[in-house]
Amino acid sequence: MPMNRSRRRFLVVTAAGALIAHVRICSALPALEGLQPLVDQITGGAALREGRVALDIPHLSDNGHSVPLKISVTSQMNERDYVRTIHVLSEKNPRPLVAVFHLNPQCGRAEISTRVRLNGAQNLLVIAAMSDGSYWASSAEVIVTETACLDAT
DSSP: OOOOHHHHHHHHHHHHHHHHHHSOBOSSOOOOGGGHHHHHHHHTTOOEEESSEEEEOOSEESOTTSEEEEEEEOOOOSSSSOEEEEEEEESSSSSOEEEEEEOOGGGOSOEEEEEEOOOSSEEEEEEEEETTSOEEEEEEEEEESSOOOOSOO
16 A cells, blocks of 8 residues: 555654654753852863763653763864863762763764663753863753662662
């Protein structure tokens, strides 16, 4: 049975909508007052800039014990321009500093793929410290249906 145009269009639009919902990146950094002291400690009070940091994380995760996360930072990764550290901060985890990754020019690319534990629906903030002293950030909203990280032990 041949597929008619309206059905084909419906399937294409539905698939595109599902793809957009899979990776929902916030365009502006959210106001995360609870994380501000930690952000100030990481940056030394320097301003966070938006851009250069890209997050790939599902908007909806049914298991907070193992949420896939891919971080990439735009950098030439040479002696003049490289990523020194990448900090992953969680808005609602008992321990908000989820991970710190140390990089150098020999890494070749500034990309990290990992899995994180998340405690419910929240914003994730990723800060990249560059070799020139600048700090770039991006955030993503994640909804977790089965919560992890119930205590800080």
